[in-house]
Amino acid sequence: MKERYTVDDLQYLMSQLRNPDGGCPWDLKQSFASIVPSTIEEAYEVAEAIERADFGHLSEELGDLLFQVIFYAQLGREEGHFDFSQIVDALVRKLVRRHPHVFPSGDLYAENVNTGIDEAQIKQNWETIKASERAAKGEVGTLGGVAVGLPALTRAMKLQKRAAQVGFDWPDIEGVLDKIAEEVQELREAVASGNMEHAREELGDLFFACVNGARHLQVDPEVALRQCNRKFERRFGAVESRLEATGKKLADASLDELDRLWDAAKADEKIRD
Template identity: 75%
Template sequence: MRDSYTVEDLQHLMAELRNPDGGCPWDLKQSFATIVPSTIEEAYEVAEAIESEDYAHLREELGDLLFQVIYYAQLGREAGHFDFPRIVDTLVRKVVRRHPHVFPSGELYGDNRADAIGEEQVKQNWETIKAEERDAKGEGGTLGGVALGLPALTRAAKLQKRAARVGFDWPSIDGVLAKIEEEIGELREAIAAGDRGHAREELGDLLFSCVNAARHLKVDPETALRHCNRKFERRFNAVEAELKEQGRQPADASLAELDQLWDKAKSAEG
């Protein structure tokens, strides 16, 4: 085994896994669609490693995510759509195009002595260029090109951000909080009326408004919810551990006992 492998070795490995003559039976069955769930999972595992500041684990997870790209590249090559070099070429060209303040010549290795500009101007230029790209793809309109496959919270935040750029936004978070309170009232009314369909719609409106609050607070809603999930898991595990010491399970305890143990776990966190 070599001391160190390269991206070229990784491409060769993937080609061998997909080789009809002696390749891996599982890998040979895969398609673009079947590996999408793994891609999404690997992306979240990268995010988790970063949030945990576990950089040794992050290296491994980044490798797993890169493997997904190599997998798609191999599938694309087999189908005649594209290959890994073409993926890289498209990426480099796009990044150069979107950074005229760094690459004014439009070339990666051209005359790139650009005038310094501020961060806000960089953001403005970036959005202008992306809008031009969307128009070229036929994805025009303020909300065009926001991927349907995004997690719902992330997509809501992107839609709201796009609308805010053209002035469709609350001037402050006070309006957002008032809207949240309004949506809670409407959800209560739908529940009281026993209308599940309307309740579902109102719950969606409430979640959308909460995402708006996150955006005004400059908080990523997906990240906030992941943190909340981990906090809930940590505290519930503490409750379960204490009950286990008593020889019991959570199902054996009353709700009042569970609440008391929950408050204890919460207080222990400081």
């Protein structure tokens, strides 16, 4: 057994898992489409490890995510679309192209000099280059090329950033907060009317406005909501534990009692903080 395996070993392992003669039956059944859910799940597990600063676990999660790329590369090679080396080649070329301030000659290994460009200009150049790449792919318009399959909050953020680049934006957070209040009122009116289709539309408008708030506050809405989810789990778990200590189950408690326990859980967290 080798002292340390490499990416080449990982590619060989993948080829053996997909070997029709003695490979893994599960891996042999997979396709590009079937492993997409696993890819998304692995990406979120990487994000969670980072948010928890669990760097020991992060190494493992990054390996799981890398395996997804290796899996796609194997499928691409089998079907004649591409292989791992082509993935790497395209990535390196794109990154060199998008960093002319680091690689002004366009050559990864050429001797380069610091161009003295500031961060704002770097960002502007990056967006200009990406816009040119999108145009080459036929993705026209300011909002062209924003992937439809992204999580809705993430896609809303990307759409808003694109629009903001051409000046379609509130000048400050106050305008966004006013818009959120406006959308809340419109949602109330839609609910009161009994038109649930309209209520769903207004709820979407409220989410979209809240994402705009996150953007102005320079907060990732997905991260903020994940943090909120963890907080809810933690506090709800505390409520459940307090009930169990008295011999009760959740179903046995009144809403008033649950509210009191919830407030106690919040108070405990403030004391610890």
